[in-house]
Amino acid sequence: MGSPRNRCGSFWQTGSAEQGQSAALLIYPGKGSGILGSDILLVDTLDPGQHAHYRQASAIIARSGGILSHGSTLLRELKIPSAILPDIPLEWLGKRVCLNNGQLSLIE
Numbered sequence: 001m002g003s004p005r006n007r008c009g010s011f012w013q014t015g016s017a018e019q020g021q022s023a024a025l026l027i028y029p030g031k032g033s034g035i036l037g038s039d040i041l042l043v044d045t046l047d048p049g050q051h052a053h054y055r056q057a058s059a060i061i062a063r064s065g066g067i068l069s070h071g072s073t074l075l076r077e078l079k080i081p082s083a084i085l086p087d088i089p090l091e092w093l094g095k096r097v098c099l100n101n102g103q104l105s106l107i108e
Helices: 048-056 070-078
Strands: 025-028 031-035 040-043 059-062 082-084 096-100 103-106
């Protein structure tokens, strides 16, 4: 019997062997703007069960996740601009922002 599978030294969802904090990843390219937390959804993890909410959003940002997860695949199928961005400033919630090809910026 082989050894149990773990992240160390293996191809993980991000394509790397890192075990630290999630890195920023582009899920689906595009541009979406609106209020962070309502027009642009900010979620801790991607959940395919939130399909109806995802369809109504102009963009989706997850704080963690993998490029090969079911949620990421769903967002690519829906063609919704989306990214994994672990370090979103909390003071941006409720403010107008723009997600452009995985880069989030505050609109003043």
